Structure formats: structure tokens, C-alpha cells
Ligand SMILES: Nc1ncnc2c1ncn2[C@@H]1O[C@H](COP(=O)(O)OP(=O)(O)OP(=O)(O)O)[C@@H](O)[C@H]1O
């Protein structure tokens with residue numbers, strides 16, 4: 001992608017949020033003491049359930065929502081005191097798509113560049129449209145496009161003024177699997193050109209595929225920020241529940257090496273293992289259960305869900 005690179009000094013974080021809290025006029029506290037530093041040139045995924053505060057956080061960084069308490073810097077500039085300097089560095093693809101239905105793709109993207117007071121640059125706009133596979137559609141009206149195409153036009157619009165930091169709020173919500181892959185590729189091409197990318201998602205798979213680092217947000221609080229690989233390790237846990245034919249009072253000594261939990265009045269043993277490790281230990285466990293004289297009624301496995309991981313994280317924090 002030929003998006004021009006205007007990366008700031010790489011030691012300056014692309015985005016720095018410190019002590020940010022936000023209470024909406026309704027009295028709802030959407031963000032609680034958020035501290036976050038996004039490195040220049042990285043792809044950062046903000047992962048969290050509905051209502052976690054993702055859009056609010058992005059809105060504040062982009063200067064669309066009043067910040068409340070705290071400080072935010074973009075490429076070293078303060079988003080409140082130096083609003084114009086920060087806004088021109090930022091491209092935003094909002095969660096809700098809003099476009100003028102009767103305008104053409106070409107006009108939509110060009111107009112957006114003009115809003116930033118930049119001189120026309122047709123060659124640059126052409127390149128963006130080609131990169132987003134929209135060039136053939138340049139003379140189509142927005143209402144003639146599919147949802148996935150409209151979303152790509154929104155990305156083109158957000159890139160029209162050559163931002164250094166791009167926010168994608170739920171870029172693949174409602175987008176089919178193959179288009180989602182195209183989007184992932186596009187995002188990594190943008191990053192290769194030096195654009196810092198911050199995206200929100202509900203999908204662990206998406207964070208895994210795209211992001212260098214992941215921040216988990218829940219109820220307005222950042223629960224953790226980690227390298228994607230480290231987070232995936234945590235998410236890779238699965239549990240195996242063994243239903244016994246006869247309930248037992250205690251876990252037999254012979255099984256003490258397995259960190260089992262006895263549940264359901266002694267009729268179930270639950271074993272948690274890491275799906276990403278070479279040895280899950282399941283075969284040995286089943287043999288040991290049998291050797292201990294216990295008889296199985298049934299087995300079931302369960303993948304940790306995002307919801308449970310959030311609960312785990314909350315409990316870890318409290319511990
Ligand atoms: N303008 C507003 N006034 C009052 N409350 C708001 C406003 N905007 C958002 N909220 C509330 O703030 C909380 C965070 O909302 P936000 O849109 O930031 O969540 P989100 O993480 O983006 O959720 P989703 O995944 O559903 O997009 C929610 O409880 C929401 O109802």
C-alpha cells in the first residue's frame with residue numbers, strides 16, 4: 001500500500017492515555033482510570049464484550065466525546081489543547097456506518113480529504129481505492145454497494161487525509177469470513193506502511209490473527225494488556241469433566257498429581273488443560289482414573305469462553 005508514512009519519532013507512543021475516567025451525563029461510568037500506551041507502528045486490538053467502553057474510549061481519543069478526567073496524547077500532542085494537530089493524525093472508521101447514499105465512492109473519499117483542508121491528490125485517492133479493491137466501483141453511488149463494500153469505503157475515507165493512527169471500531173462486524181480475511185490482510189499492509197492501527201473486536205480469533213498486542217476491557221476497566229501470543233496461551237485452556245458412575249468423597253491419592261476438582265456432590269471430576277501444549281495429559285489421566293478403580297459414566301469437554309475469561313481476569317485481579 002502506498003499510504004505515505006509520516007510516523008513520528010518511534011519512541012513517542014502513537015497514543016498515550018493516562019488516568020482516563022468517563023461518566024456520561026446519565027451518570028453511567030463508562031471508563032474507570034484507563035491507562036494505555038500504544039506504540040507507534042503496532043496493531044493493537046481492544047477486546048471486550050458489549051458495553052465494555054471500547055467505542056467510548058475511541059471516541060475520546062478521537063476528540064468526539066468529552067474526556068472527563070485524564071489526559072490523552074496522540075503522537076505526543078494533547079487531544080484537548082492541541083485538537084487540530086491530533087485530529088489530522090487520526091483516521092476513524094466508526095462502528096456505525098454513515099454515508100451519503102447518493103454520492104459516488106470517488107466523491108465520498110475526496111470530499112473527506114477536503115474536510116481536512118488538504119489539497120486534492122487524485123493519485124493518492126486512486127491508490128487507496130485500488131488497494132481496497134474499490135477502484136471499479138469509484139463511479140457507483142453508495143446505495144449501490146454491499147455492506148462489506150461500504151465498510152471499505154469508510155476505510156478509504158478514514159485514510160483520505162493520510163493519518164498516522166487509524167482506528168477501526170468493529171471493522172468486521174457483519175462481514176463474511178472471506179471478506180474478513182481480506183480486511184485482515186489490508187490492515188497488515190497498512191501497518192507495513194507505518195500506520196498505527198487500533199481496532200476493537202468481540203472476536204478472539206480476530207485479535208489473534210491481526211494484533212501485535214491485545215488489551216482486554218471490561219466494564220470500563222482495562223483488565224490486561226499483553227502480547228497476543230501470551231494472551232492466546234491463557235485463552236487456550238479447556239476443561240474435561242469426567243462423570244463417575246458412583247460419587248466419591250475425596251479425590252483418590254493416586255490422582256493427586258492432576259490438580260482435579262471434585263464437583264456435583266462428588267460425581268464429577270474436572271480437569272483443566274492447555275490445548276496448546278504438546279501433552280494435555282488426558283490419556284494419562286483417564287488411565288489413572290481407571291487404575292484407581294473409578295468407573296466413568298460420561299465425558300465432556302468445554303472450551304473457555306470469552307465471558308469466562310473475563311470472569312477469570314476479574315477474579316485474578318481481586319486475588
Ligand atoms: N452517549 C451516551 N450516554 C450515556 N451512556 C452511554 C453513551 N454512550 C455509551 N454509553 C454507555 O457506556 C457504556 C459503554 O458503551 P460503549 O459504546 O463505549 O461500549 P462498547 O464496548 O463499544 O460496546 P459494543 O461492543 O456494544 O460496541 C455502555 O453501558 C453504554 O450504554
Ligand SMILES: [Mg+2]
Pocket residue numbers: 054055056095169
Ligand atoms: Mg462499540
